[in-house]
Amino acid sequence: MIRPGYLFWSGNRAGPEPENARMSAAEPQIDPKARQESVADAALRQVSEPDSQVVVFPEDQPLRLDSGRDIGPFTIAYRTYGTLNSDKSNAILICHALTGDQHVANTHPVTGKGGWWETLVGPGKPIDTDRFFVICSNILGGCMGSTGPASKNPATGRPYGVEFPVITIGDMVNAQARMIDHLGIGQLFSVIGGSMGGMQVLQWCARYKDRVLTAMPIATAPWHTAQNIAFHEVGRQAVMADPDWQGGAYYGTQARPSRGLAVARMAAHITYLSEKALQDKFGRGLQNRDQHSFSFDADFKIESYLRHQGSTFVDRFDANSYLYITRAMDYFDLEAEYGRLANAFTGTRTQFCVVSFTSDWLYPTRDNKEIVKALNGVAANVSFVEIESDKGHDAFLLREDVFSATVNGFLNAAAKKRGIA
Amino acid sequence: MTLPDQHPNRAVRADHLLIAEMVTPGARVLDVGCGDGALLELLIEEKKVDGRGIELIRNNVNACVARGLSVIQGDADQDLSGYPDQAFDYAILSLTIQATRQPRVVLENLLRIGRRAIVSFPNFGHWKIRSSLLLTGRMPRTPNLPETWYESQDSHLCTIKDFSDLVGILDAEVEDAVAFNSRGQRLAIKKSLSLQNLLGEKAVFLLAPRGRT
Numbered sequence: 261m262i263r264p265g266y267l268f269w270s271g272n273r274a275g276p277e278p279e280n281a282r283m284s285a286a287e288p289q290i291d292p293k294a295r296q297e298s299v300a301d302a303a304l305r306q307v308s309e310p311d312s313q314v315v316v317f318p319e320d321q322p323l324r325l326d327s328g329r330d331i332g333p334f335t336i337a338y339r340t341y342g343t344l345n346s347d348k349s350n351a352i353l354i355c356h357a358l359t360g361d362q363h364v365a366n367t368h369p370v371t372g373k374g375g376w377w378e379t380l381v382g383p384g385k386p387i388d389t390d391r392f393f394v395i396c397s398n399i400l401g402g403c404m405g406s407t408g409p410a411s412k413n414p415a416t417g418r419p420y421g422v423e424f425p426v427i428t429i430g431d432m433v434n435a436q437a438r439m440i441d442h443l444g445i446g447q448l449f450s451v452i453g454g455s456m457g458g459m460q461v462l463q464w465c466a467r468y469k470d471r472v473l474t475a476m477p478i479a480t481a482p483w484h485t486a487q488n489i490a491f492h493e494v495g496r497q498a499v500m501a502d503p504d505w506q507g508g509a510y511y512g513t514q515a516r517p518s519r520g521l522a523v524a525r526m527a528a529h530i531t532y533l534s535e536k537a538l539q540d541k542f543g544r545g546l547q548n549r550d551q552h553s554f555s556f557d558a559d560f561k562i563e564s565y566l567r568h569q570g571s572t573f574v575d576r577f578d579a580n581s582y583l584y585i586t587r588a589m590d591y592f593d594l595e596a597e598y599g600r601l602a603n604a605f606t607g608t609r610t611q612f613c614v615v616s617f618t619s620d621w622l623y624p625t626r627d628n629k630e631i632v633k634a635l636n637g638v639a640a641n642v643s644f645v646e647i648e649s650d651k652g653h654d655a656f657l658l659r660e661d662v663f664s665a666t667v668n669g670f671l672n673a674a675a676k677k678r679g680i681a
Numbered sequence: 682m683t684l685p686d687q688h689p690n691r692a693v694r695a696d697h698l699l700i701a702e703m704v705t706p707g708a709r710v711l712d713v714g715c716g717d718g719a720l721l722e723l724l725i726e727e728k729k730v731d732g733r734g735i736e737l738i739r740n741n742v743n744a745c746v747a748r749g750l751s752v753i754q755g756d757a758d759q760d761l762s763g764y765p766d767q768a769f770d771y772a773i774l775s776l777t778i779q780a781t782r783q784p785r786v787v788l789e790n791l792l793r794i795g796r797r798a799i800v801s802f803p804n805f806g807h808w809k810i811r812s813s814l815l816l817t818g819r820m821p822r823t824p825n826l827p828e829t830w831y832e833s834q835d836s837h838l839c840t841i842k843d844f845s846d847l848v849g850i851l852d853a854e855v856e857d858a859v860a861f862n863s864r865g866q867r868l869a870i871k872k873s874l875s876l877q878n879l880l881g882e883k884a885v886f887l888l889a890p891r892g893r894t
Contacts, residue, residue: 366720561742612748614753632753636760639709644753646739657726665747673749 266273266467266646299575302370303403307578308412308519309370310405312337312362315442317404317416320545323435326428333414336439337405338397342389346433349397350680352387353436353447354396355460359577361404364396365389370576379659386668390679392449400435400585401427409580412509421580422508429456429592433463435516447471449678454478455623460594462631466594466604474674476667478615479656481627482601482634483593488622491531492586495524499579512633520571521579529569529591534619534652536564542617602637610640613670643670693723695865696885697799700773701727703799703857703887708770711735712796713757714777718745735760739849758782761790774800779835792853792890801885804860806840806878825882841878848888857887
């Protein structure tokens with residue numbers, strides 16, 4: 261069901277990597293420090309010069325944020341795949357997760373790895389770019405070309421840092437809607453996303469009811485629970501406890517809070533995997549040694565793996581973006597926004613397909629079923645599929661035949677109804 | 682809940698055909714315990730209904746959604762309460778009520794969320810079942826109810842008369858009741874509940890909540 265080499269690639273959302281990368285004896289002979297700096301430099305360049313299409317909304321067309329503040333000018337970086345048909349009815353918006361980006365189905369400009377959802381998106385794939393016009397934008401607050409804390413603040417000429425306004429999932433969605441306006445698309449054939457991407461899908465369906473024909477919220481939740489917030493807070497505190505964070509003003513200095521961000525990533529990564537997946541893959545196995553070193557080296561395979569996940573992540577991701585985006589997720593609560601979760605969907609004509617995974621304990625089936633219950637409560641057209649998987653939350657990023665068949669079947673039937681060739 | 686004869690390549694079941702006759706074109710339909718979606722597909726094809734399903738078994742749900750049907754994984758006992766009143770024109774429970782934990786609550790919910798409810802069930806009053814119990818002294822096993830008592834999910838088997846009693850208790854109106862013999866043919870008897878109960882192997886009831894019709 262899963263290509264062996266891809267088991268844990270999603271630990272690095274930028275693309276597949278062979279498992280045990282850096283664990284194998286045949287490691288390429290590159291000075292790791294040099295490699296790290298070049299990746300980090302490449303990542304930094306993406307903030308201001310992304311390898312993407314961009315749309316810049318000028319200062320006189322600011323985005324009103326949920327906090328009441330305005331942000332403008334602002335930039336949204338996006339990628340598109342396939343061709344928009346003449347009646348503009350075949351557009352699919354894909355919403356990325358916390359550490360994802362717009363490079364859903366192309367080689368990543370920083371890491372050189374494949375697109376993060378190439379299992380699902382591409383020619384002849386379930387989200388078929390021969391048939392659909394697929395759009396994916398970097399979220400507001402991100403660090404791959406859309407305006408975020410690493411972007412230059414026009415008021416000061418310096419990167420925003422913590423002067424960047426706190427944003428919400430709703431703000432991300434409003435910014436996406438402006439980008440969709442810019443593309444001249446009225447109604448999206450589908451809005452699809454997993455994890456935080458799924459939250460954006462739900463927010464789209466609540467705020468832009470007539471603009472979403474079908475929706476696939478995947479491995480997600482209608483609100484962040486105390487446990488979700490708790491894990492995020494651990495991550496944020498790890499970043500902020502790193503002296504190199506410098507109150508968020510580390511841009512242009514020689515230091516970045518890499519150690520803090522790596523710890524944040526390590527903790528978060530555990531939540532993306534199931535206990536069984538960890539146990540099966542690593543168990544108590546030792547890394548490149550036969551016995552304990554009686555030191556704090558990465559004796560165990562799992563330690564080595566997490567350290568690797570942490571260190572590759574900090575090369576490509578901005579620590580302040582991580583703070584802002586996790587905050588936005590913590591603030592997400594559709595029930596609070598609408599009084600009752602079902603109210604968020606009152607009058608919806610969108611056709612929904614909610615998907616959860618059995619071993620996902622970050623956004624478990626229970627949370628996804630709350631969405632289904634609310635949709636049933638307004639007699640919305642909803643399918644709900646729980647996919648059997650022992651891979652945990654990350655299952656949505658992995659090749660999973662039943663999941664692919666679900667996406668394929670749902671989109672096919674809806675496309676047929678909509679008359680998309 | 683899923684019966685062995687529910688298979689996409691099998692001939693259309695007689696009770697499904699009858700249900701398709703009962704449903705008006707273009708109606709909003711909820712099929713509770715929809716199995717592999719055979720009835721839903723028939724209704725969508727023949728009657729252009731806006732069809733939804735609920736199914737307990739994960740593989741069935743996945744197969745339904747992959748075929749483009751709107752089906753949620755769920756269970757009649759737990760997931761009907763969330764639907765608003767009269768959300769559907771027809772709420773269908775096809776050969777499932779006997780496997781629910783609380784048939785009365787399920788039927789109440791069906792009558793609440795549907796303007797009509799269509800319920801089909803295996804008739805435990807059929808003469809073969811009666812005689813089997815009488816002669817062998819053991820729980821009857823028939824092609825319709827093939828499992829042993831200890832493996833069967835059917836914890837609430839009933840007869841046509843039993844079901845009629847429950848309909849009376851819930852103050853619903855029987856608009857139509859059709860029994861099928863063991864060859865899947867409709868019995869012409871409509872007047873006599875006792876004869877239907879004796880000769881019918883399955884029954885299909887079309888119900889309407891009183892005061893709402």
